[in-house]
Amino acid sequence: MNGTLHFMEHQELDEPSLQQLAQLLISVVEDGASIGFLPPLSAEEALEYWRGATQPGVLLWTAWKGEKLCGTVQLQLCTKANGRHRAEVAKLMVHPAERNQGIARALMSRLEARAEQEQRRLLVLDTRTGDPSNQLYLSLGYQVVGTIPGYALSASGDKDATTIYYKELHV
Template sequence: MDNRSKTGNTIIIEKCISIEEYVNELSTLLIQVVEDGASIGFLSPLNRSEANQYWGNVLNPGVILFLAKMNNVLVGTVQLHLCQKQNGGHRAEIAKLMTHPNYRRNGIGRLLMEKAQETALQMGRTLLILDTREGDPSNLLYSSLGYIQGGRIPSYARNENGLLDPTIIYYKDIM
């Protein structure tokens, strides 16, 4: 896997074990992507205390958080949510894929997704699912990675203008 950005900088993807040392950078990233219009469960304006509270509650036994760094700067993140149900030990959900707006189009999202998929497979998870707002650029990324549209839900999430946007559900069998 090539971990170089289009500018030639090395992108490092690592598993986050402890949130404390990253909470400020993660909160800044979350605020910036929400301000840039990302549909990841929050609406702009998002204040720092809300962002800090969110990150303080992310890590638990069913969640793996990956960080992307370029030149020691946190530039992206993704979560792998492991299904905890007895009948779902074969599946996981991709959640909150974020790339800092200033670092997009450098392959960061792709590397994060590939790392999450590789980890899921190593853990015996063979089905990945995710959802994203219809029409967002992320739809192109997920399709290019082999995710298949499983359905569309209208009026799924409120946007910053108060309107309800549809979401697309994707899945990928990684056996």
């Protein structure tokens, strides 16, 4: 990784962090990420998403180089009685200019360590089939469950497949 990288876990987001997270979200969506939004994504829509992101049961990390936000990820803890052993990995994002420097891997490492602290033995996630993130998750030991065709709309109007993954942690 180039530059000094530091991480923060957030219970709440201050206004400067909200602004940078909104810009990160806009950047990754414009770059083609399939994370629930379509371009063009307005600053207002991005801010609205982040203002609601920190809620009970959601753990959120950010990665920074100095004052610049480089990436983020969320762990959404299942709160149902029969699911307190599992959590979902959500919204892993790295700024397009900061990719291939180990930031996503470092964020996932922190997320998995915290999942173990929370006694979560099973992590699940989904990502667009064919995206570079598929290789990341496989390299981190996630197993493919299967693929759902036509799961998410793309900016072109196509319906993209999603691949579902899981990983069992040693808690």
